[in-house]
Amino acid sequence: MIESSTAQPKGPAGRGAPVNARGAPLNRRGLETRARVIRTAIAMLAAGGDGCEASANLVAKRAGVTWGTVQHQFGGVDGLWAAVLEELAGQGDMLPWKDMDDGSVAERMSRIVDALWSGLDSTPGRAVAALRSLLPRDTAEFTEAYPRTAEQLALWDRRWRRAYARAFRGLVVDAYRLERVRHLLPAAVRGLYLEQHLSTWADIDDARAVLAESIAGYLEPRP
Template identity: 80%
Template sequence: MTEPSSDQGAQPDGPAGPSATGTPLNARGARLNRRGLETRARVIRTAIGMLADTEHGGEVSANLVAKRAGVTWGTVQHQFGDVDGLWAAVLADLGSRGDMLPWKETDDGSVAERMGRIVDALWSGLDSPTGRAVATLRNLLPRNTAEFTETYPRTAEQLTRWDRRWRRAYARAFRGLVVDAYRLERVRHLLPAAVHGLYLEQRLSTWTDIDEARAVLAESIAGYLERRD
């Protein structure tokens, strides 16, 4: 197999995911032997390291990952099917680490206190290797949602799973409180983007006091949720 000139490789021949027993499969659905498992782990580890390294930025590609991992593009196709399978496997590995939503789940505290914990947790997640890797990968993917889901269906499914985990964690954070469901849902859409915006702002030349901005964000949202009008 020849290496493609871009990230758009051939469509996968098989699942390139875990079997019923949890053992990873190659692109044709066959179990991997020890050497295959080691190769797969090395490629994923290399991809995550490059994505999390902010010095690489937009220079990360599946081709460069293969080169850095010391494998051919044919090996990547055998293991993952195509670039969609590779990025999906990377996200699945990152999702198993649990440090993207690292807040302590407790049922105590006011709305403001819980919102403060959520904002802090989202911030810590963005500042972790996992958060940096996911952010870089998302920048590599198509901006148009329809194009993204059509071109990278397995990667899109993995990001959908991330969203489901966020929904569950967010819902658990407000257990035991009486909060307007409509407002709570609106805030769920706002929070990741708002925290991400402040996170990016701190990396620029700025006169903004980021700590104050984070505190005001949490307090303002809590005030919105607690309004009774």
């Protein structure tokens, strides 16, 4: 599910050979610095959660580099966040879709809800959620101000679309309803995930089960 991207220009060696913002190959020290900055950013984002106080300047400070180094390496904040998203994607699938395309609609939907939940509770899931909270809410403003970051998030969305479609292979399911559910699922699961961290009388495990069962009932063919 990992795709190539333009989040960071690549050198002659192709993907996996990052270069600096001007397209020059990085030496060993440069590669180590780049990796440290990205690693620091991910740790800060994953630890902070939504509304975290991570910023590109603070990441640079925690990583022990100057803002000039960040600009030299990534071209600025947009390049940094794009590189972070690319690195997170390269750590493996956020959603473990193995054996997802087997069983009834209800069984598959239960696995999808569980997989989304696990993804939200992972380091990539927490880091991406925190990063999204730092970015402009308006899509047009976000795309204009952070084009490389927006491109990386679009890649994440395309991976989700493909994984979701694969999960229902071999079943007769209404395509229109299936597409509507694709938009609902991440937000619904995320809402329950956030609810568990608040003072609540809700049984979150029951709520997850009802969510999966209700959606499966919506998707299953009518007689």
